Amino acid sequence: MDRMDSTMPAGAPSPTPPRGLRSLHARMLAGLSEAVVVTGRTHPGGEEIVHAANPAAGRLLPGLVVGVGVADAGHDAFTDAVVRARPGFEAEVAGRLLSARAVRLDDDGTVGAVVDALTCWYLTDVTEERRGSASLSRAQARAQFLAEAGRALHGVLNLERTLRTAASLAAGFLAPTVLVMLADGSDTVRWARADAGAPRPHTGEMARADLRAAPRLHEALTGRAPIDPWVGVELTELPVWHERPDGPVLVVPVPGTVVQGVLVLVGADPDAEVLPLGEEYAVRVGTALSAAALYREQAHLGHVLQASLEPPPLPADTSGDLLVGSAYRPARESLRVGGDFYEVLPRTAAGRTPFLLGDVCGKGIEAAVLSGRVRQSLHALRLVEQDPATLLRLLNVALLDAADLDAAGSSVTMPRFATMVLGDAQARPDGGSRLRLATGGHPPPYVLRADGRVEEVDVIGSLVGALRDAEVGATEVLLAPGDTCLLYTDGVTEARGGPTGRDFYDEERLEAALAGCVGAPPQVICERVLQLLSEWLGGRDHDDVALLALQAAPRRTREAP
Amino acid sequence: MFRDGGGVTGQEPDFGVRVEKEQVPGAGPRVLVVVSGDVDYAHVGELEATLEQEVARATGRLDLVVDLTAVPYCDSCGMRALLGASQRVAATGGSFGLRGVHGQPSRALRLTGLDRVLGV
Numbered sequence: 001m002d003r004m005d006s007t008m009p010a011g012a013p014s015p016t017p018p019r020g021l022r023s024l025h026a027r028m029l030a031g032l033s034e035a036v037v038v039t040g041r042t043h044p045g046g047e048e049i050v051h052a053a054n055p056a057a058g059r060l061l062p063g064l065v066v067g068v069g070v071a072d073a074g075h076d077a078f079t080d081a082v083v084r085a086r087p088g089f090e091a092e093v094a095g096r097l098l099s100a101r102a103v104r105l106d107d108d109g110t111v112g113a114v115v116d117a118l119t120c121w122y123l124t125d126v127t128e129e130r131r132g133s134a135s136l137s138r139a140q141a142r143a144q145f146l147a148e149a150g151r152a153l154h155g156v157l158n159l160e161r162t163l164r165t166a167a168s169l170a171a172g173f174l175a176p177t178v179l180v181m182l183a184d185g186s187d188t189v190r191w192a193r194a195d196a197g198a199p200r201p202h203t204g205e206m207a208r209a210d211l212r213a214a215p216r217l218h219e220a221l222t223g224r225a226p227i228d229p230w231v232g233v234e235l236t237e238l239p240v241w242h243e244r245p246d247g248p249v250l251v252v253p254v255p256g257t258v259v260q261g262v263l264v265l266v267g268a269d270p271d272a273e274v275l276p277l278g279e280e281y282a283v284r285v286g287t288a289l290s291a292a293a294l295y296r297e298q299a300h301l302g303h304v305l306q307a308s309l310e311p312p313p314l315p316a317d318t319s320g321d322l323l324v325g326s327a328y329r330p331a332r333e334s335l336r337v338g339g340d341f342y343e344v345l346p347r348t349a350a351g352r353t354p355f356l357l358g359d360v361c362g363k364g365i366e367a368a369v370l371s372g373r374v375r376q377s378l379h380a381l382r383l384v385e386q387d388p389a390t391l392l393r394l395l396n397v398a399l400l401d402a403a404d405l406d407a408a409g410s411s412v413t414m415p416r417f418a419t420m421v422l423g424d425a426q427a428r429p430d431g432g433s434r435l436r437l438a439t440g441g442h443p444p445p446y447v448l449r450a451d452g453r454v455e456e457v458d459v460i461g462s463l464v465g466a467l468r469d470a471e472v473g474a475t476e477v478l479l480a481p482g483d484t485c486l487l488y489t490d491g492v493t494e495a496r497g498g499p500t501g502r503d504f505y506d507e508e509r510l511e512a513a514l515a516g517c518v519g520a521p522p523q524v525i526c527e528r529v530l531q532l533l534s535e536w537l538g539g540r541d542h543d544d545v546a547l548l549a550l551q552a553a554p555r556r557t558r559e560a561p
Numbered sequence: 562m563f564r565d566g567g568g569v570t571g572q573e574p575d576f577g578v579r580v581e582k583e584q585v586p587g588a589g590p591r592v593l594v595v596v597s598g599d600v601d602y603a604h605v606g607e608l609e610a611t612l613e614q615e616v617a618r619a620t621g622r623l624d625l626v627v628d629l630t631a632v633p634y635c636d637s638c639g640m641r642a643l644l645g646a647s648q649r650v651a652a653t654g655g656s657f658g659l660r661g662v663h664g665q666p667s668r669a670l671r672l673t674g675l676d677r678v679l680g681v
Contacts, residue, residue, distance in 0.1 A: 339637075359637065360637075361637035361638060361640070362638055414642075415644050415648065417637075417641065417644075419637070419673060440674075441673035443672055444672075460671070461674060462675070462678075463640075463673045463675065466644060467674070470674070490636075494634070494636070504634075504665060543636070
């Protein structure tokens with residue numbers, strides 16, 4: 001291959017460098033891994049001739065012969081660049097990717113009577129380098145895609161949106177069209193389909209039965225069989241396409257503990273190693289879908305519990321001599337199932353109307369369970385005991401015993417307790433009402449007299465269900481016609497708002513609000529207090545709020561003055 | 562900053578729990594847990610964890626005091642945490658006490674009867 005013996009043009013006339021120097025140049029160039037080729041025309045408009053070439057040039061441009069036309073070697077890309085005097089090129093030559101740059105050699109006189117200026121070409125084989133950087137940038141793009149997918153899918157917690165996002169993110173990257181299907185144990189299969197370039201994904205649901213057209217997919221979705229990656233033929237029949245899918249279809253299972261799903265990639269490049277990337281993506285989608293499904297289930301549970309805790313409607317007619325009103329506003333957060341409860345029961349055979357308002361500690365399911373236990377226990381205890389104070393003592397014991405049973409076997413348990421006011425109302429011969437009240441750990445009720453005075457009932461007791469030696473507070477309140485007794489939970493007085501947003505609503509404001517309600521029926525009083533409280537909150541979140549008002553019916557006829 | 566009745570003006574103080582060791586003259590060491598900020602649903606976990614850790618760490622009798630001087634608000638979750646800790650401290654044969662109680666927590670502890678149980 002050592003066709004060249006000099007950097008000097010073949011046959012170039014003098015001045016000729018000394019022999020030693022010529023061979024020195026030749027040996028220097030022979031050691032270069034870069035190919036060096038000198039080209040030039042024999043005369044203006046003449047053919048481009050190879051004037052010199054080092055051994056590397058022989059390897060990269062086989063067929064190149066010094067003294068012969070460049071075109072004769074048959075490397076079109078090189079010939080083209082030389083003829084057009086390009087500054088460089090990158091092209092495939094003889095199966096290798098070559099990167100070349102050209103340097104014009106000015107005629108400084110040393111070259112002599114060469115008619116046209118010479119060009120020295122430096123050519124490098126970049127095949128491996130480009131292949132490496134191409135696979136590197138592909139790997140980077142994949143890593144970036146997965147990272148972005150992780151970010152976009154993280155914390156969506158909404159099943160529909162997660163499905164849509166999963167389809168949209170992958171469309172255009174994994175395949176032109178991406179369909180995500182999800183089965184969650186119900187009879188419905190949800191899907192989202194995204195087409196690259198379309199503004200938004202399409203979503204829909206279909207009955208599981210509709211999957212009969214795609215039995216293998218159906219089995220995969222129900223977890224009965226691993227997915228055959230190429231079940232595309234079946235899928236074309238599904239009612240999820242805008243147009244029949246075109247191109248190869250790749251199906252990737254979406255793993256998940258809570259849900260089963262598949263990722264359907266339509267028109268993916270079969271050479272692009274989509275499957276491993278699709279599988280990694282499916283893991284992220286599966287995690288996000290499972291989280292969303294769990295969250296939905298939990299929120300649903302919360303709503304069901306909340307609904308079960310919603311105070312039952314007050315009895316429509318409590319006899320005519322006792323009027324009742326109530327208001328309830330649960331805390332806003334859906335998973336914070338509240339602990340406030342109240343109820344008014346139908347009048348007993350003894351002519352007493354039992355009522356109750358309370359609050360259990362904690363939030364969520366634990367609070368819901370405790371609140372249910374309190375109410376159920378009271379219902380049972382009322383069958384054998386009617387005196388409010390005795391009832392409350394019995395309830396305290398019942399809750400403590402139940403807690404001991406719960407704690408059996410576990411060394412560390414947190415106390416659980418409730419606070420409440422319970423009592424009953426009995427009509428008095430004079431038209432008023434006599435209230436028997438028992439309280440444990442609860443803010444004392446207020447009495448709004450018919451003349452506008454507001455009194456705090458002086459009765460407190462200790463928490464219910466936490467202490468063996470609990471002290472039950474008990475008292476009686478006489479309501480004259482038109483007097484109202486208001487029971488409330490601490491969500492009222494501890495509501496934070498006002499000008500600073502940090503002030504408690506407090507007892508003073510509640511008393512003032514009550515004083516402004518003189519003459520109003522009990523339902524109006526509760527709603528008025530709630531309204532003032534809302535203004536105080538100014539849109540801020542709050543704890544549960546419950547109000548129960550009992551009013552001795554005002555005299556219908558008043559004596560003329 | 563604080564006014565009677567538990568109302569608070571100004572910015573919400575950041576929640577924090579700090580543990581100190583005190584040497585009581587004529588008695589053994591005492592653990593002081595200093596709490597600041599609202600003890601409510603959002604923050605009670607941190608207080609519970611600290612109290613639990615101190616109980617777990619105690620090899621024998623534990624004397625523990627919780628300082629609520631910088632606590633403007635304590636809800637039922639907070640009271641539950643304090644009650645739970647007092648019961649566990651009692652199980653070690655030690656003593657539990659509250660210090661610096663004022664404002665809303667003071668009223669809440671009185672209404673629930675926990676003031677006498679928790680040694681306010």
